[in-house]
Structure formats: C-alpha cells, structure tokens
Amino acid sequence: MRRRTKPPGEGSDFPMSSNPEDIKPAEPVHESTRETPERETGAAFSGSDLYAGVPFEDVLQCVHCGLCLDACPTYRTLGAEQDSPRGRLYLMRGLWEGDLSADDAVTAPLSRCLDCRACETACPSGVPYGQLLEKTRGVLARHRKPGLGTRLFRDLPLDLLPAHTNRLIWFSRLMRLYRKLGLAALIARSPLSHLLPKRLVHAHRLLPNFSGRSFKKRHADKVFAPLHDRLPVRRVGLFTGCVMDVADNDIHEAVLHLLRVAGCEVVIPAGQTCCGALQVHAGTRAAPRALAKRNYAAFAEDSLSAVIVDAAGCGAQLKEYHHLFSDAPADTDPKWREGERWHRFGAMVCDILDFLAGIKGFVAANRWNDAPLRLIYDAPCHLVHAQRIDAGPRALLASLPGVELVVPSLANQCCGAAGIYNVQHRELAESVLEAKLDDLTRTLETQPEATVLVTANPGCLFQLRHGVAKRGLPLRVLHPAVLLTERLLPERA
C-alpha cells in the first residue's frame, strides 16, 4: 500500500489513541427508522384518499432491481435515486400506500420525469411506468393546485387551444405574423431577451413553422384516391392532431401523398381533435377523456382499416385511451370505461412508418431518386419505447435506393423535448439534449457524409432543430415522411 496523501496536522496514521477510553463508538445518530413520515400540514392527503378509484396495483410489479437506472435521462443527468424510474416508483408506491403525503417535495421529482418511457423498454418486470406516472400526476393534480407559472404557461394554453380548431388557426396566424415581423427573432437574439423570463425566450427557439391554416379544414371529408393501382387498395383515416394541423403542414401533406402511393384511399374526418397527450402528461384526466370520445366518434366509420398517425406522441396516446378510462369516475358510462372498445380503437391506430414498412412491395411499387444519401435515424421515445416500434421504420428507410442508414449509439434515448417539457423544465431538458448532441457530433465525426437527421415526432423535430442550430451541426432535420416524399419520383404520365 502506497501512501498518497497524509492528513494535515495528524501525527498518527489513524484517529486512534492508545487509550481505549478515547475510542468512542459511533454515536447512535439515528434512533430508529422512521415508520411514518411527518405529515407537514393538514392539507396533505393520506394514501387511500389520494388514489381512491384509481387502480394502481401494477406498481407492485417493480422489484427494485434498478436495471432501469441507466436508461433514464434524468437519472443520467442528475444522478439521484428519486430522479430515477425506480426511485419515482418507490415514491408513487409510498403515496399509494399512505406512507408519504402529497406535498411539494414528493411532487418535484415526479414532475421532473420526461415520461419518455425508456425505463419500460429496460424493465424486465414489465412495469407499466408511463401509465402509473400519468395516474399519479392526475391524482396529485386533483389534490394540489399548481403554481401560477405552471397554470399560466402550461394549463391555460392546454385548456384554451388544442381542442379548438378555429382558435388554433387564429393562434397560428398570429404566430406567423409575429415571426414575419421579425419579432420572434428579435426576442430570441437581442439583448432584450435578458429582460424577459428565460422560459419565454427559450420557447422562441422551439417554435414550429406556423402556417396560419388548418390542414384538416382544407381536406375534411374528401376522399383521396390511390395514385396508382400497383398495390392492393385499403381505406385509411389520417389523424391530424392539434399543433401539427396548423404548423409544418408539409408533414401531413407528405403523409397524405405517401399513403396514396401506398395504394390507400384516404379520409380526413372533420370531427377529429387533439389526442390529449399533452394534458395527460400534465396530469389532466377529465378533459382528454372528452377528446378521446370525439376521436372515437370521428374514426368510427366501419370501412376504415387503419387510423394513420405521423406524430409518435399522439400515436402512443391514441393507443392508450384504455388507461385513461381505467380510473374514470364511477358514473362514467360503462361502454367508455371498459377497455374493450379502446383496445379495438387502439388496434386500428398505426404510425405512418410502421404502416408503410408493413406494406409488402411499397418501395418496389414506386420510383425513387437513388442519389446517395447518408441518413441519421433518431427514434422518438414514444415510437420506440411507448409503441415499441423500431425495426420496421429502420428497415423501411434503409431499403430506399441510395440511402445508407446510420443509427447513432444514443438513437433510442430522449432528446429532452417530451411534449412541452423543454419549455417547462428548460435547464434539465437542455442537459438531456446536450447528451444527444454529443452523440450526434461523435456520429458525424465517423460519418461526415451524413446530411439529414430524421425523427418521427414533431416535439423531437423542433427540439433537434434547435439543438442542431445551437451546436452548428451540418444537418437538415426532417420528419421521415418528408424525406420519403422528397426521394419519391413523380408518377410517369
């Protein structure tokens, strides 16, 4: 054993004296393990009240093995147990069993979760983490009023906008004008930005390209015929969502076109609305249930073989309405409460990439530009972890003529967008994004020919656009549907 340093001012090697009396045993620093934590205020609720009517037994599936830890972006960033999936499940269980009270201290780590669900992929016990977290956030929201900032920046916009197409159009027009006038750029870059709330300034960097018009309204209730007859015909519905209905319209247009060259007859029901995911992630339960019913009715047409979604987050939500209704109030009509109807609906929901990958001969039936392209793939969390869709989209993109697909080592890890998390928890989201950008930078070192990065979820798209601009990476960030359409050659006359 070699000595490296010696404690300053110590003569002997050990804090030990020859007199045994000096060697005091460690003071009993902790009388006993606390059985029940202090309930701080009368406003706190006990477990049974908290989770009344909410099925939560699945939390017991967690065996505390910790295999999820390294999959969790917040644990990797913060390194604290309570910011890991295992730690959060332990807190949720503590709340459920009445061991913990619903106060700010327990709410904070639960609200710091990105809900990316990478832990579900890592979990050997099959713990339905996302569902448990969303229910817990619902439970907490029921009993605790969020702060003014959260109400102003999160809850109010979520209440006012997503479910109302006309308001969305007006909002989109305003935002478009705002950008055209150069105000957005001014706020994002000028010294003025130092005077404004950081969250607000940061939001400017994440803005979508608002178009000022609704894709759904323009195409509602028309029937789009297949563009050729080389593939079997099927009738599908296209889900348009909220923000994506009035922004970055090239994505929906691309998807519509791809479906038509995939042999589909496409309808865009006017009655559809936002999927409710952003509200569900924030802990709102009642309002999104109403949205679910509207979407169910809009796509109820018997002849539809699939509901096509081009936003991974919306796809995951549409497939999981049964969870949302599992804790619906007791007076809810049983036909909505029981899972079967939602399982049937969920089975029809299909991500555009997964759908195209499943159409035999889709690539062969069309003509493609075969110019060499090195393409970097990013897997949105709600595609790969929540919907467990991974191999299909990769295979589809890799099978395009001229395309060489590059999958970075962190392709399946969160970019920090997580819906509106990147506005809510700016600093943490930026740290999570940094890890992703480091990985992209390393990828570009070995694959300098790569020019395009694709990601199949709007939130991730805006976040990565911001990240790529911030880091100055020479990459175009596209939705894969837009890339596919770019590569598609027109039908011969």
Added chain:
Amino acid sequence: MALDPRVRKKLIRVLGSDYVKDDPITCYSYRCDGLTLHPAEPQAVLYPADRDQLVAAVRILSEQGISFLPRGAGTGLSGGAVPREGSVLIEMVRFRAIGPIDPVNRTIEVEPGVVNLHVSHAAQPHGLYFVPDPSSQKACSVGGNVGENSGGPHTLKYGVTVNHVVGLEVVLPDGEVVELGGPAWTTPGPDLLSLFIGSEGTLGIVTKIICRLTPLPERVHTMLAVFGSVREACESVSAIIRAGIVPAALEMIDRIVIQAIEQTIGAGFPTDAEAVLIVELEDLREGLDAEAEQIETILRANGAVDVRQAADEAERALIWRARKEAFGALGSISPSFYTQDGVIPRSALPRVLERILAIGAAHGLTIANVFHAGDGNLHPLILYNSRDPAEIEATHQAGREILETCLAEGGSLSGEHGIGLEKSHLMDGAFDEVSLNHMKQVRAVFNPRELLNPGKIFPQPGRCGELKGRPGDAAAQLRAKSGIRV
C-alpha cells in the same frame, strides 16, 4: 433524522448545497438498494464530484464520529448499501470518468460510478472487454462490483471481479488516500488488493479502478438444452465438467422462471420444459464445433429432449437477455421475492435442489430457480406476498434453511451477492468465533471505529453473542506488535 446543522454547513462548504441532501424525500428514496426487505433511512445523502471532495467529506464525518457508507447504482441484493444505523450515504454516481485505455497492457482506468457495461463498450473498438458480467451489468457500477466481488454467468471460465482488477485508489475511513496494486501484473507482500475487493464497503471507498481487459473471444457458440426434469439438467452439468470441458457459462433456468420470462421478455423458451440449460462455449475458431458436438452428445445422453443452437448474434443476445433479466421477470408473477445466493459443490446439485423444493413445500412457498449451475452458485428465489407478515416470516425461515443446507453440503453463504446486512446473522453458522474475530481484526486495521458501513457482514451483538473485547483494541495491539504501517 436530519443532519446536525453545523455538520451540514461544513459539508455544504465542501460539496456545494445541491450535493448535500437531507430532506425527507431524498432520505426516503435511499431506504433500500436491490434488497427491499430491510429498509433503513440515511440521515443524509452526499454527492461528491471527485476524490478531493470525497476526502474532505469523509474527514468531516469521521471527525464528528458520524458513520457513513458508499453507494453505487444500488442494485446490490444483500443490502450492502442500506444505511443500517442511519448512516450518511455517499452516492458515488458522479464518479463517471472512463479511460484512459491502454490497449497494449490491456487495462482501462475507470471511476467507480461508471456502469459495468460501459467499460466493455469503451474497450470494444480495441477488441477487448471487461469480463465480470453480473445480471445487472447494464445498470450496476464498477465500484459496486469491486465492493461485492461480483461475478456473473461467465465466472465459470474467467473468474470474478478480483481476477479482473489490477489496481485501486481507495479513501480510507479517516480520509487517507492509498493506492493498492497498479498496472504491473503483480505486487509483492500481502495481497491487500484482493482483501479490498469483496470487502463490501467496510474497508474503504474506492475512487479509481484499473480494470484488466480481455480479448473478445474469436468465436462464441451458445446452446439451449431442454429437459423434462431438473435432476437431468443438473446431472448434465456435472457430466460436461467431468468430460474436461470448461464452457464459458453453464446456466440453469427452471419451469417457473421460464414461464415468467415468456410472459415478459418472450425469448421463445419452451414453457412445458421443467428446466433449460444455457451452455456457452468461447474459444478459438478451430475446435469449437467439435466441442459443441461433444456437449450435445453429453446433453442428450443425460436426458435433454432438445438441444437448440443460437443461429446468430441476435438469438444469442435474446437468450442472454432472458437469463440476465430473469429476476426482474419474476415481478410479473410475484410482487415480491427473496433471492438467495448459496454455493454448493457441483456434485450436490441434484440433491440440494430437491431439498430446496421440499423446504418451499414445507413452508407453503413457491421457490423458483435460475442459477450459475457450472460453479454450483444457486439463486433460489422465494416468492412471497410482502403484505402477509406470516409469509414474510416463513420466507426468512425458508431462506435460512436453504443456506443451512448449503453449509451442510460444505458450501458457502454467498457466491456473488455478498453478506451485507441480509446474511450477517448467519455468519456464525459458517465460521467459528476465532475466524470471525480474525476477520473483524482485519477490518479494524482499516476501519477501527466501524464508522464505515457499520452493521454489515458480521453478526450483530445480541443476535449471536457479543465478541469479547473491542476489535479495535486487538488491532491496535496487533499493529503495535508487528509495526504494520499502512
């Protein structure tokens, strides 16, 4: 109980206020590691960033006589990172530096918070890897591996962590920093490096690890043998070893675990089989096929109804994922289970497994088995309901009987999970008082006041009768006599 405000102030001065936490939620979150049966809250959790911060924090705690212990990813199964006496927990997760790698001497320097699997990822471009592969390798820390002397399926051929670490930098409980071993392949004198590896965080806190790397095998061949009985599977294990073949791994999974795996992971294991054996061969390209054929013959001669070969890396990865995540998969069929880690001589496998099933039946408990058959390291998993106090008591009793069975067969209490607080009360059944006293004296040389990770490994007073004299006294006398300078 929160920290003394003066101590907190001192610690904050050293670590920064974000990295000294003693709020109730933090303390609650750190009540247990992979062992949930004996939760105990720390009085605070510290998150030092580097060695100097750690040394400063350790000095403050040591001066105040406050006990403390390190924690990595908290995946340990023997409660090694449970703060039994409300000690201060030192979270080592910020010690994340990896490298430099020395491909010529085949070593890599890592900090203790690095995830086990990341070491192999870093070494892979050089055609090397870090052998210890505990089932938790995608999450557990290398520091924890050193503390527990972790194994994994491939210990059969390659040995455990102690065989794959050549040097350590350690902070002793009084804040002194020492280096043990080093990049050279051997150091003279008593092997203190080996003494520290597997000491379960009772001798010092590791701050740097020089890992030995191993060339990736030229070829790997993985087989899955299906059996109609556990006994036949066990007998095949002995037959393979008797034939003079040392597979890289030889793992057994029984019917209950197979069914859990198929429910969650879906590895395509036959759910009607009573047991499957995973046999993995690693070697030079030449001769591997002949060895595989020989093993297949042995397996079939011992009753295997089917022997499948992994066709490619994807199939192999799926088999291993199923094996490594088997513990977790049980969560889908039982909310709680208690994992044992006894070791027995290989030849006793059939009879001990029958005895384990009998113990389970006698207590009305289901016991599943998934374990390292090749080296006789059992992992009986006792399934229980954590809300039934009678069943918890029966589980403890059954666990104790299983380990007593192992000891009676000439085996030991733990293969790789450590003694921790979980099995400390059984140590007096495994060792006589003289041996235990010697071990305590060794601990006292480095950890004289038992400030570091108290209440672990050795039986607690009151449970097995207090040992005479203070171990610290004996160590002081011993040191005075021998003139040992550490």
